Amino acid sequence: HKGFLEKIDQKLSNEKFVNGAPPKVIEGERKKKADAEAKIKALEESLERL
Structure with a gap:
């Protein structure tokens, strides 16, 4: 996502x-x-919960 x-x-x-x-x-x-920023933010937040 970050490359995109x-x-x-x-x-x-x-x-x-x-x-x-x-x-x-x-x-x-x-x-x-x-949209990409929102997805990245959501992914990072879910990673923090792990």
């Missing part, structure tokens, strides 16, 4: 991508990032 998140971060921090991509695409990437 890094890819999205790279896209969102790439000015050419952000300036050239349609708003829908940017919104989709941000949503993917939020």
Whole structure:
């Protein structure tokens, strides 16, 4: 999951991508990032309970 998140971060921090991509695409990437972060957080919390 973290590798996936890094890819999205790279896209969102790439000015050419952000300036050239349609708003829908940017919104989709941000949503993917939020979903991935939520999953990672949930996984980390469940690992702490073990």
